[in-house]
Amino acid sequence: xxxxxxxxxxxxxxxxxxxxxxxxxxxxxxxxxxxxxxxxxxxxxxxxxxxxxxxxxxxxxxxxxxxxxxxxxxxxxxxxxxxxxxxxxxxxxxxxxxxxxxxxxxxxxxxxxxxxxxxxxxxxxxxxxxxxxxxxxxxxxxxxxxxxxxxxxxxxxxxxxxxxxxxxxxxxxxxxxxxxxxxxxxxxxxxxxxxxxxxxxxxxxxxxxxxxxxxxxxxxxxxxxxxxxxxxxxxxxxxxxxxxxxxxxxxxxxxxxxxxxxxxxxxx
DNA sequence: AGTTCCCTGAGG
DNA sequence: CCTCAGGGAACT
Numbered sequence: 001x002x003x004x005x006x007x008x009x010x011x012x013x014x015x016x017x018x019x020x021x022x023x024x025x026x027x028x029x030x031x032x033x034x035x036x037x038x039x040x041x042x043x044x045x046x047x048x049x050x051x052x053x054x055x056x057x058x059x060x061x062x063x064x065x066x067x068x069x070x071x072x073x074x075x076x077x078x079x080x081x082x083x084x085x086x087x088x089x090x091x092x093x094x095x096x097x098x099x100x101x102x103x104x105x106x107x108x109x110x111x112x113x114x115x116x117x118x119x120x121x122x123x124x125x126x127x128x129x130x131x132x133x134x135x136x137x138x139x140x141x142x143x144x145x146x147x148x149x150x151x152x153x154x155x156x157x158x159x160x161x162x163x164x165x166x167x168x169x170x171x172x173x174x175x176x177x178x179x180x181x182x183x184x185x186x187x188x189x190x191x192x193x194x195x196x197x198x199x200x201x202x203x204x205x206x207x208x209x210x211x212x213x214x215x216x217x218x219x220x221x222x223x224x225x226x227x228x229x230x231x232x233x234x235x236x237x238x239x240x241x242x243x244x245x246x247x248x249x250x251x252x253x254x255x256x257x258x259x260x261x262x263x264x265x266x267x268x
Numbered sequence: 269a270g271t272t273c274c275c276t277g278a279g280g
Numbered sequence: 281c282c283t284c285a286g287g288g289a290a291c292t
Contacts, residue, residue, distance in 0.1 A: 001285090001286070001287085002287095003287095055287075070287085070288090071287095072286085072287055072288080073285080073286055073287060074285095074286095107285095107286090109286090109287070109288085110287095124289090125288090128288090157287085157288095159287085159288080166286080166287070167285095167286065167287085215285090216285070216286085236285095256286075257285095257286065257287095258284085258285075258286080
């Protein structure tokens, strides 16, 4: 978290507000947040485009510079009036005319990298990404899952398989598809693969339309909360009744992640 | 394939 | 005090 719908929500907010604006100044309060490049090189440039691949955001600046931006767990990109006091955990401040863009990240896992646009796709975090989960082609999904040996949930979380799915949407998609998280990918029937593809698409699309899931303080660039957490059917609903069959939702750890499922609706 | 690490705050 | 939250890299 933020996962694909949340990052896209932020990207949409940025597209509506900072395109064509010229950067007047930058302040770095937590230097380790800048993993590569010198943000002062951006002063005087304008934001030309905001792209997103998986959970990675890309700000394209004039002069062919790209800012790779990963929010990781608790990163927030917030617009603010310049006079507003800096909230705790503000690590970066981009100053535009009459408008600030601020990076706030409680756990300090998020980061930016500034590189020439020509080198952006050669960066490790970009190279390691599979096709974006939103708008993924059905035949490409089937092709990519063919021959995979591991269990299905860790595979969904693997960004080089498909980019953008995190813990919430993995659990929600598997529930909707009626698939147990431990099922070996190679054991999935054709029908299960088809249902899983549909479930991923539906979950991500619905989540995006509701502004994402506001878990761990996620909000858009205006500080507005998303609503999809109210639609979660299994994620963090362990010991509650399954919305489909009434069984008790269970939770266990898988690959270090909390994993939620209905033992009745999702059999191995 | 599983574990550790980064990091802070919430909750017990 | 302790455990837990988890994206993703690094490690075993």
